[in-house]
Amino acid sequence: MNLSRRQLFAGTALGTVAAALPPAPAIAPATPNLFIGTGGDGHTYPGATLPFGMVQLSPDTDVERWDTCSGYHRSDTSIMGFSHTHLSGTGIGDMLDVLVVPTRGPLHLLPGPLADPDAGYRQRFSAEHAEPGYYRVTLESGVQAELTVTERTGWHRHSFPKGPGHILIDLSHMIRDKSDQGWLVDDAHLALDADGTLTGGRRVFRWAKGRRIFFAMQFSRKPDRIAFYGDEDAEQPAGAERVAGKRVKAALFYDDAGAAPILIRCGISAVDVAGARANLAPHATHWNFDRVRNAAAARWNAALGGIAVEGGTPDQRVVMASAFYHALLAPTLLSDVDGRYPGLDGKIQQVPADAAAYSSYSLWDVYRAQLPLLTLVAPERSKHFVDDLIRQTAQSPFGPLVWPLQGKETGTMIGWHGVVPLAEAQAKGISADYAAAWPAIRRRSFDFSAPDKDNSLGRDLYDAKGYVPADKVFESVSRTQEYAYDDWASSHLARAVGAGEDAERLRRRSGNWRNVIDGKIGFARPRFDDGSWWQPYDPIQLGHMPKPWWRDYTEANGWQATFLNQHDVYGLIAHMGGDAAFEAKLDALFDAPSTLPANAPPDIAGLVGQYAHGNEPDQHAPYLYAFTGAPWKTQAMVRRLCTEMYQNAPKGIIGNDDCGQMSAWFIFSALGFYPVDPVEAVYVFGSPLFARASIALAQGRTLTIEAPGNSAATPYVHAVSWNGRPWSKSWISHADLVRGGTLRFTMSAKPNPAFGRAPKDRPPSGGKFPA
Incomplete structure (x- = not known):
């Protein structure tokens, strides 16, 4: 059954990375x-x-x-x-x-x-x-x-x-x-x-x-x-x-x-x-x-000097510093000073002289924000992680990493999300031997006789039918959607290594999410082997089976799984009836009664309506308003989540921090943007929490984020400028930000519905813009 969660000495590769870090910004960080x-x-x-x-x-x-x-x-x-x-x-x-x-x-x-x-x-x-x-x-x-x-x-x-x-x-x-x-x-x-x-x-x-x-x-x-x-x-x-x-x-x-x-x-x-x-x-x-x-x-x-902020409240500045601290704890070093480490193949492996091996990759969680944060603030460190992920992917009998701990693949959660940080890094220009990982990724994607852990059950049915049937495999709805996202990431890697036919097959298969979203009712819905839908359907419930452990969603219910799609948002919007219908559906997500069934796991926490901020599946959902042309609703909800879900107190994180993912969500959102789909290599604007932030980038560059006069009374973005020029888009690319410069938000007490409204100003998704 799938498990559910409940100064370095000189001469080492890590020491080299530490020495290469850019100087800290001038703003003194909080403790x-x-x-x-x-x-x-x-x-x-x-x-x-x-x-x-x-x-x-x-x-x-x-x-x-x-x-x-x-x-x-x-x-x-x-x-x-x-x-x-x-x-x-x-x-x-x-x-x-x-x-x-x-x-x-x-x-x-x-x-x-x-x-x-x-x-x-x-x-x-x-x-x-x-x-x-x-x-x-x-x-x-x-x-x-x-x-x-x-x-x-x-x-x-x-x-x-x-x-x-x-x-x-x-x-x-x-x-x-x-x-x-x-x-x-x-x-x-x-x-x-x-x-x-x-x-x-x-x-x-x-x-x-x-x-x-x-x-x-x-x-x-x-x-x-x-x-x-x-x-x-x-x-x-x-x-x-x-x-x-x-x-x-x-x-x-x-x-x-x-x-x-x-x-x-x-x-x-x-x-x-x-x-x-x-x-x-x-x-x-x-x-x-x-x-x-x-x-x-x-x-x-x-x-910790790599990010510093001004403004906000004293408690918010402490929360920011603490979130950055927690985002820098994992993955954890696994290889010894001589480079040896326990490989996922059961053998003692050896890293090259300038490298290191790591453990505690909580990939179902951290691919969303924690690892993307490091590609922005610590690309040298990210390069080490990417090289390590490639080596361990090639060594593992299961291929792409899932949740490796101390040389053992636990297989915890679903999907094979180790492909996501690789595809993200490739999209962001981090040089690595991606081809070395491709055979193992291809095997996980297409060889249905390859060994399974619970995380990848039903791959054959997913490939043959276009979805995982709910009466054959537990957590089928979430599996279908998450396998589709991993296909999306893998298609990028296939194309990068020259496997064009595989890339196209994966790209097509990444659309399988449609097969578990019932467009007629606008919900992610269990579907059986004969093609029929579960009836009568209740989006509050976790599954159609009376057995408490047989769920159709992974740490989610129908409400949360409906918005799981990260890589084809415009396809999802069209499937759900267009901009207005999708925007209304998002409104309903945040306005629904916060009731859960008795068998709900404790991971579904931090509810705003049926949106669960304390767990990962729909943490990008507040940012989806921008894709409908209503980023002001994203701004309002993100500001609310930053102030309600994070506190300067022992209970200050609303759910499991999950190796820094919850903390990284706060960091990105407090800075004013978030990577809805890390593989897209763009950030969607939200609502910055502070009046000024400074981020040390590679090669001595600095990203400055300004929101003069920002306060609790001004959660809305009236206008944006980038390096002194007006910026009408509700998003910005990673390639722009890493060059350094000044991103300036003009904040307001009232929404500006015109900002980001035009289709040409909305974020890309799946490499596409709205029609």
């Missing part, structure tokens, strides 16, 4: 609030990491409920410890590798329940503080815990009160929920090496089935005693220097833990212990925690 998204259903974490870093060192408060997919929730009152890997904003949990628990008193080997911290090694906490690259908290044992990072290592500084204390290393710690059957680790080991380094690893079968993680950990102070514990929590014989099993742990005891702070530096690797040691080695020359912390802060200051 991010790292606790935004840690409450509600944001599923973010507050700990220390670097942009796209391998290590995410953060506190864990719980592992047994959907609220804590990241391991942390702001409402929790105790901390289990600090683990070295986390996912940001996802709807499924995993990671939380190598838990470190600094504490005092009796040794506890289990965390105990959330409701009773005294029953285990959980600790209540206070004085929590987080900033980019650094985290600090005081635990009830009196330990002050501080965390910072490099790209591949986590650093701890634990300051104990006078007297004895201990540090527990727990390799049994992981995300668990009610769906898990049995124990999820089948192979774990810990060993004390001759030089005093604690090493180990484990294989985990949570979300990314069978992923491996290894570590090498060093301590600034030698413990007075170290003990190892096996699967039954039994202490190994005195003098033991290793343990193996499924639930292994080690405890380091200090007779006077408070004599001096205990520092820990920990390298990790998804390849082997040797890789973890090699990742740690460049940083194992000193014990200066503050040097590492300052270097991390410098990296973040440089990265």
